[in-house]
Amino acid sequence: FMMKYIIFSLYQIDEAYKERIEIVERLTDHDAIIATGSNNSSRYFEHYFGNYPNIIRKNRTSIALLDGKESKAQLEALGNDIFRYFGLGCRNISKIYVPQDYKLDPIFEAVASFEPIMHNNKYKNNYDYNCTLLLMNQVKFLSNDFLMLKEDTSLHAPTGTVNIERYKDQADLKAKIDTIDQETIQCISSDHINVPNHIQLGQCQHPQLWDYADN
Numbered sequence: 001f002m003m004k005y006i007i008f009s010l011y012q013i014d015e016a017y018k019e020r021i022e023i024v025e026r027l028t029d030h031d032a033i034i035a036t037g038s039n040n041s042s043r044y045f046e047h048y049f050g051n052y053p054n055i056i057r058k059n060r061t062s063i064a065l066l067d068g069k070e071s072k073a074q075l076e077a078l079g080n081d082i083f084r085y086f087g088l089g090c091r092n093i094s095k096i097y098v099p100q101d102y103k104l105d106p107i108f109e110a111v112a113s114f115e116p117i118m119h120n121n122k123y124k125n126n127y128d129y130n131c132t133l134l135l136m137n138q139v140k141f142l143s144n145d146f147l148m149l150k151e152d153t154s155l156h157a158p159t160g161t162v163n164i165e166r167y168k169d170q171a172d173l174k175a176k177i178d179t180i181d182q183e184t185i186q187c188i189s190s191d192h193i194n195v196p197n198h199i200q201l202g203q204c205q206h207p208q209l210w211d212y213a214d215n
Contacts, residue, residue, distance in 0.1 A: 004023070007021055007023070030049075030052065031052070031053070032052055032053040032054060033045070033049040033052050033053070033054040033055075033056070034054070034055045034056075035049065035054070035055075035056050035057070036056075036057040037057070037058075038058070038059055039058045039059045042056050042057070042058045055214050057214065058183065058184070059090075059156065059184065060090035060183075060184055060185065060186040060213075061090060061092070061093075061094045061095070061155050061156050061184065061185065061186060062081065062090065062091050062092060062093050062094065062185065062186045062187035062188070062189060062204050063093065063094070063095045063096070063097065063155065063185060063187075063188055063189070064078055064081065064093045064095070064096045064097070064188075064189045064190060064201065065096075065097045065173065065177075065188065065189070065190035065193040065195065065198070066078075066096060066097065066098045066099075066102065066190070066192075066193075067099060067192045067193055068098070068099050068102050069192055070106075070191060070192065070201070072106070072109070072110050074191050074201050074202075075106055075107055075109075075110030075111070075201075076110045076111065076113070076202075077200070077201040077202025077203075078093065078096075078107070078110070078111075078189070078201045078202065079110060079111035079113070079114050080202050080204075080205065081093040081187075081189055081201065081202060081203075081204040081205065082111065082114075082147070082162060083111070083114045083117055083147075084204075084205045085205070086117065086120065086122075086123050086159065087159055087160070088159070089205075090186040091186050091187050091204045091205055091207070092204065092205075093162065093187075093189060093204060094155065094156055094157040094161075094162060094163060095152075095154070095155050095156075095157065095162065095163040095164075095165065096149075096162055096163070096164055096165075097165050097166075097167055097173055097176065097177075098164060098165075098166055098167070099166065099167065100166045100167065100168050102166065104142055104149050104164065107149065108142075108144040108147070108149075111144075111147060112144070114146070114147075115144075115145075115146050117146055118145070118146045123159065123160065126158070126159035126160055127146065127148075127159065127160030130148065130158045130159065130160050130161055131143065131148060131160070134148065134150065141161075146160070147160060147161075147162065148160055148161045148162070149161075149162055149164050150162075150163055150164065151163070151164045151165070151166070152164070152165070153165055155180065155184055155185070170193070173193070174195070177195060186204075186213055187199055187204045189201050189202075189203065189204055
């Protein structure tokens with residue numbers, strides 16, 4: 001429904017689009033393909049369309065880099081990157097890198113205003129489910145009753161959870177970032193740590209017209 005709505009809106013802007021857009025049940029006679037989906041669906045896209053020029057997007061997520069000098073306002077902005085759209089998008093922060101001795105309390109304090117997200121039943125059900133799994137498997141984590149912070153090297157985290165990874169120094173952090181497959185990262189968010197193509201905390205959900213994640 002959404003795609004058709006967008007297409008019909010384009011027709012209202014300029015009827016010339018009718019000559020350039022075709023809605024079909026099956027794709028044939030195509031010159032190039034742009035497709036997005038999970039890592040699993042991408043294998044099917046590669047199988048069917050791999051011989052054509054293509055952009056095939058897999059699972060992506062976003063990360064934040066903290067150095068411990070962030071203000072409460074900056075961490076509140078990070079909360080926006082974590083919770084907007086319930087943390088379901090590729091531009092949502094699912095992992096945070098912090099210094100070795102970093103205390104996580106400031107993060108919980110700064111995101112307190114996002115507590116009403118638990119009034120959404122689907123978010124609450126996912127949070128409760130993932131919390132139960134961690135408890136049953138005796139995995140250590142910290143919680144403020146609507147967000148779980150768990151020390152984990154994985155980039156992706158389930159709904160209601162953000163993974164935490166600690167670094168010793170800037171060189172160690174750079175080494176960790178360099179080992180990540182860049183095709184799995186959508187945004188790198190940081191206010192004090194300068195890495196290529198990073199954006200400010202709170203800006204993950206505000207892409208610019210000139211942002212092309214796939215070049």
